[in-house]
Amino acid sequence: MQEDFLHYLWQYKKFDILNIKTSNQESISILSVGQHNLNSGPDFFNSKLKIGDQLWAGNVEIHINSSDWYVHNHENDAAYDNVILHVVWEHDTDVFRKDNVVIPTLELKYFVEKKALANYHNLFSKPGTWVNCESDFINIDDFTIKNWLERLYFERLERKAFDINALLLESKNDWEAVLFKMLAKSFGSRVNGDAFLSIAKSANFSVVRKLQSKQMQLEALFFGQSNLLDKEVEEAYVKELLKEYTFLQQKFKLQKEGVSPIQFFRLRPPNFPTIRLSQLARLYCSEQNIFSKVIDTNTLSDFYNLFAVSTSAFWETHYTFNKVSKSRKKIVAKPFIDLLLINTIIPLKFSYAKYQGKQIDDSIIKLISELKSEKNNIVNKFNSLKKVSFSALDSQGLIQLKNEYCSKNKCLQCAIGSKLLNK
Incomplete structure (x- = not known):
């Protein structure tokens, strides 16, 4: 079980939201799951809940075990003083606020949809595969892949823009x-x-x-x-x-x-x-x-x-x-110029437009889409699972997908992984 999976379950309400209760058997109504926080601090900001007869507004913290609260020293961190609900998979100890009041706990394992749990285990229980979704990749619709690769390409451009900004400063x-x-x-x-x-x-x-x-x-x-x-x-x-x-x-x-x-x-x-x-x-x-x-x-x-x-x-x-x-x-030669465009010219144009506060995404998509797909081990392997790379936009997106998601087991943050979890 990964904590990221519990984040996914909470964010998309993949559990029996009509009948959930705290460990003390108080009913919980979710008015808003809150804003997912990927930085330090509680996992979800500005959540709105009704616990019993009381309305609450605050933050939600998520752990595998309740005792992880103390393992991570949250009891000594003021950032966690406004946690209104502790969502866990296994409730093994009560957690207290600084005024010694118990923080309500939702033990999620009793309320999770069986299909979501089965899909999760199916995705993460295939050791030795090149990517977790290797056997299911062929079944992902083209629309999902195309849109995800475009987003990944711009994610890759953002990373390159960070390096370019360092060169600019230098x-x-x-x-x-x-x-x-x-x-x-x-x-x-x-x-x-x-x-x-x-x-x-x-x-x-x-x-x-x-x-x-x-x-x-x-x-x-x-x-x-x-x-x-x-x-x-x-x-x-x-x-x-x-x-x-x-x-x-x-x-x-x-x-x-x-x-x-x-x-x-x-x-x-x-x-x-x-x-x-x-x-x-x-x-x-x-x-x-x-x-x-x-x-x-x-x-x-x-x-x-x-x-x-x-x-x-x-x-x-x-x-x-x-x-x-x-x-x-x-x-x-033209193939070498293509590489110049992919690795230097287009990232520079993107970075300079950001520097000027301009939006040139459409012209970048047009240019990168006219370039042939790169051929390398990552692109070739994905194409062997399903033909998905038709341009340099696709191949760059696939490189980002493998290096930043597949190799780091970040399937729960991937559009393809989400599609498989929701099937």
Whole structure:
């Protein structure tokens, strides 16, 4: 038995509300269950009850056992002085207010609907499954899943907005600098994302602004700060990079403290950090005021045009500094731009709209829904239970569902779990 289940029973009145009585056999009439409190303090605020002939307004506290009141030291917490009803599964001891009056107790196990209890046990009694609802997921209607995934997607955006706000504070409210750091992390992808972010943080964004019209200097900055410049290579391009970086290092007093090492291991050559850093430099060399363009752009085709940048000429015949490869123009591909949109651009647009007090949910839904569903272990597994992911909105919602609900056994706070409990 989980305490969350008792919260669910109380909130949705999944018990015989017409005949409930306290442990002292006084009748209880529920005028309002109150407001569910997910923070510290009593579980439900501002409840309204009639116990016997007395009307009460106050808070409701819920426990598995009555004695949990003392286990949690509520008797010493003034926040619980206004509790008017103690709802428990097992009443094993009386609980007293500070004036030594017994707090009325509702022992819920005698009044719960058998169907609700059976559905609860069915949902939580399947150890070893990937998710608790694994065998029942296929039976959930599409409308419930679609609406829940949309809500979960915005829940995920809210979490990302929290991280973006931290970057904004760190960047002294410079949104252009925030975008640069986020783009750097995204260009590093999963393997080098944190390393690229550390590179972006290692030099003030004002330096990038000053070098934006000079790709050689931008590349020298990025490669130098990432410790990738190979002093042993005799190529004229590399020697020029070293010369430029030495100059920049002295001029801007550049430091490398806190920069994480770059990885090449298990990366396909088009994703090598050398290629991505050159593309990032080209982006900032070819586009001014990228933040404004990102905020003003709303169509997928325009985003593809904005981010379809290539490397400098040297990298058309190289993947690393010391080895020549077949000549090939290395342009940022659409699947990679899709990831930029999912992980950077749309979260940034959402956060900036919140910052300005604007509502752009409809345009965000339109844009994210045009992107193909991601393919990863979580999405693939849900799709094996039932085909539910048709766009990036769905796949992002499924990631949020698995990580924040399924893996934490929060079925009682999940629309799918609630549907199964109510069947």
